[in-house]
Amino acid sequence: MKTETFKILSEFIKKRSGIVIVEEKIYLLESRLDKVCGDHNLANLDELALKIKTSPLSAIASDVIEAMTTNETYFYRDSTPFVDFEKKILPELIELKGTRKAINVLSAACSSGQEPYTLSMIFEENKTLLQGWRTDITAFDLSNDILDIAKEGVYTQFEVQRGLPVNLLVKYFDQNNKGWRVKDEVKKHVTFKQQNLLEPLNFIQKFDVVFLRNVLIYFDVETKTKILSEIRKKLVPEGYLFLGSSETIIGITDEFKAVEGMRGIYKAK
C-alpha cells in the first residue's frame, strides 16, 4: 500500500467516524477493505483511496466506514454493569422519579441491538415494580446496516448463547427458521435511530442513564473529550454514564465522577 493511500484512507475514516487507525494497524485496512475493493471492482487499496478522494460521499465511501467499524457485542456484556443497573440504579430511579413515572435510557453505539434489548428485558423483568411507568430506550449507531439487524432483532444460536441466561432466552425470544427473534414486548421499549457520535446529538429528551460502551476505545483523546461533553448535555443532572470495562474518564474529562463501588459507572457532575 502506498503511503499516500494509508494517509487518505485513515484520514477519511477518522473524519467520518472518529475511528483512529495507527500505522501499526495497517493490516486492519487491508483485511477489512479487501472485500470492499472486490465488491466495487477495484484492483487494490490504492485505487480505492483514489475513489474516496474524488467522491467522498459515494456508496463506496460508506461501505468503507461500515467495513471499518467493529460491531462485536453480546447480551449482558460483562454482566456486572447490567446487574448494577438492575439492582442499584433502577431502584434509585424508581424512588427518585415516582411523580413523573418515566425513565429514559440511551444506548449509544448500540451495534446490532443486544445492549438495548438487554436493558429492555431488565425493564420487563421488573414490570410489576414499573407498573404505570414509561420506560423508553433510545438506541443509535452510525451504521445503517447494523441498525437494520438491530431493528429486525433476529439472532443466531451463537449470538443468543453468549451472555444471555437460558431462562431469559425462552421467556423473551421466539424461535423461527431464521433463528431467535426478540419478542414484541421487549422490542416495544426500544427506538432505533441513525446518529453519528461526532455530530451534535439530535434528541429532544434528556436521559437518566446513558450506556456508551466499547466505542470510545476507537477514538483519540480529543474526540473522546468532545463526545463525553455532548453526552453530558443530554444527561439529567446527576445522570448515570456507563462505559465499557476497558474505558475510563481519567485524563479525558472532569464533567463526570466515578461512582464508588460500581466499576465503569459515572455520574454527571
Place this chain on the structure above:
Amino acid sequence: MKKCLVVDDSKVIRMVASKIVTELGFDAIEAVDGVEAYNSCQDSMPDVILLDWNMPNKNGLEFLRDLRNMPNGGNPIVIFVTTENGVDHIQKALEAGANEYIMKPFDADLIRMKFEQTGIL
C-alpha cells in the same frame, strides 16, 4: 477443588470438555451415559455437571430427573450441552431442573460464561 462431572457418550466431547473445565480450575470426572453418571453422583456429588442429552442406556433428561430426587441431588449446577436446539427441548430441560443450556458447538469461552452466570465460577 470443585468437581465437574462431564457426561457424554462421545469420547472426543468428554476430552474437550474435561480439558476446558480443568483449565477453569475444576477437577474433571467423566461418565459415558446417564447410568454411569448416576452411580458417580451416588459415590460423590459433583458441584457442576455438563450433560449431554442423547445417550444410550439413560439419556440426559432421565438422568437429571433422577438426580434431582437424590439426597443432595438438588445441589449441583446442571448445564445441558447438546445438539438439541429446539425451544421445546430447552423448556423440558428447565422444567426438569437444569440451570443452563448450551447448544453445541461450544467453546471454552461459552463454558466459562455459563459457569460465571450460574455462580459456580
